[in-house]
Amino acid sequence: MYDVIIVGAGAAGLTAAIYTCRKKLRTAIISIDVGGQTNLTSHIENYPGTGPMHGMELMQRFQNEAIGFGAELIMGKVNKVDKTEKGFKIGLANGEEYECKALILAYGKVPRSLGIEGEEKFMGRGVTTCVTCDAPLYKNREAVVIGGGNSAVEGALELATIARKVYLVHRRGTFRADEITVEKLKENKNIELVLNSVVAKIVGGKNVESVEVENIATKEKKFFKVDGVFIEIGYVVDTSFVQHLVKVNERKEIIVDERGNTSCPGIFAAGDITPVPYKQTVIAAGDGSKAALECYRWLTGGKGAVLDWS
Numbered sequence: 001m002y003d004v005i006i007v008g009a010g011a012a013g014l015t016a017a018i019y020t021c022r023k024k025l026r027t028a029i030i031s032i033d034v035g036g037q038t039n040l041t042s043h044i045e046n047y048p049g050t051g052p053m054h055g056m057e058l059m060q061r062f063q064n065e066a067i068g069f070g071a072e073l074i075m076g077k078v079n080k081v082d083k084t085e086k087g088f089k090i091g092l093a094n095g096e097e098y099e100c101k102a103l104i105l106a107y108g109k110v111p112r113s114l115g116i117e118g119e120e121k122f123m124g125r126g127v128t129t130c131v132t133c134d135a136p137l138y139k140n141r142e143a144v145v146i147g148g149g150n151s152a153v154e155g156a157l158e159l160a161t162i163a164r165k166v167y168l169v170h171r172r173g174t175f176r177a178d179e180i181t182v183e184k185l186k187e188n189k190n191i192e193l194v195l196n197s198v199v200a201k202i203v204g205g206k207n208v209e210s211v212e213v214e215n216i217a218t219k220e221k222k223f224f225k226v227d228g229v230f231i232e233i234g235y236v237v238d239t240s241f242v243q244h245l246v247k248v249n250e251r252k253e254i255i256v257d258e259r260g261n262t263s264c265p266g267i268f269a270a271g272d273i274t275p276v277p278y279k280q281t282v283i284a285a286g287d288g289s290k291a292a293l294e295c296y297r298w299l300t301g302g303k304g305a306v307l308d309w310s
């Protein structure tokens with residue numbers, strides 16, 4: 001019986017583990033991989049205090065600290081969570097089961113993928129799913145944004161303030177984004193709209209060099225020379241295995257209060273799996289620490305962590 005099981009070893013989960021372990025709670029982290037989405041950025045330069053580095057290196061540091069304070073790492077995919085008399089039972093896809101008194105859900109979300117040639121190969125080497133994170137790397141370079149919703153349109157506008165030229169490829173003729181944003185898009189001289197079209201292939205050597213774009217109606221194919229490919233077609237959040245215990249919003253994110261409490265006592269959530277705005281590594285880490293301290297308070301009957309230093 002663990003005091004705490006944390007699902008997900010991204011920035012939120014690993015930070016939560018540092019905090020729960022420092023409170024001497026027996027902690028296990030169960031995760032598919034270590035590092036999560038931060039691993040996907042080859043150059044993280046907005047995590048304060050570390051200087052620019054590969055996302056994987058930053059996450060390796062998080063892992064070392066969590067393990068150093070005593071967290072146990074169990075690799076596996078959680079697909080079942082049940083309430084028991086003493087807490088919770090966690091089921092893994094490989095059939096293993098673990099029990100805990102309290103649970104912190106920090107298993108993030110996965111950017112929706114296109115499933116095209118070159119996408120996986122060049123992920124982190126020109127292909128990215130985060131304009132906010134990676135746009136500054138494309139100063140005076142050329143890039144393509146794929147998608148037709150708010151995040152794609154706003155992403156293209158943001159990128160166009162930095163990049164020399166931006167192609168926005170969308171498979172429909174109209175956008176799902178807000179009208180006012182679409183107007184700005186149409187006025188922007190740096191952005192070329194490529195409508196009724198899909199990116200069929202991403203091509204390059206070590207890094208991205210071009211994309212093959214196909215017009216859906218005419219089947220005409222063109223190559224655009226670009227350095228970056230921004231896939232902005234939304235995210236997949238899988239809360240199916242916890243929805244019988246915790247409330248989720250319309251995007252299936254787990255609803256939490258300002259301290260990370262979910263609607264189920266003893267279950268906390270942190271990071272991208274929650275509705276927290278501006279999904280970023282530093283925000284997920286801060287969220288993880290909050291949820292862990294609140295978890296400690298709950299396990300100690302409200303006597304644990306002080307709420308502030310005053």
Ligand SMILES: Cc1cc2nc3c(=O)[nH]c(=O)nc-3n(C[C@H](O)[C@H](O)[C@H](O)COP(=O)(O)OP(=O)(O)OC[C@H]3O[C@@H](n4cnc5c(N)ncnc54)[C@H](O)[C@@H]3O)c2cc1C
Nearest residue numbers: 008010011012032033036037078107108133271272280281
């Ligand atoms: C390409 C890209 C570039 C980015 N660049 C930056 C940047 O430069 N700066 C920045 O601040 N932010 C950046 N971000 C955003 C940042 O990475 C995320 O906000 C952050 O990783 C969220 O952390 P998290 O711990 O909440 O979730 P995640 O990082 O998603 O971690 C979730 C963890 O849970 C695991 N998991 C998922 N499902 C299960 C399951 N069922 N069972 C067990 N484990 C599971 C995953 O394997 C993973 O380890 C970027 C994101 C992407 C995609």
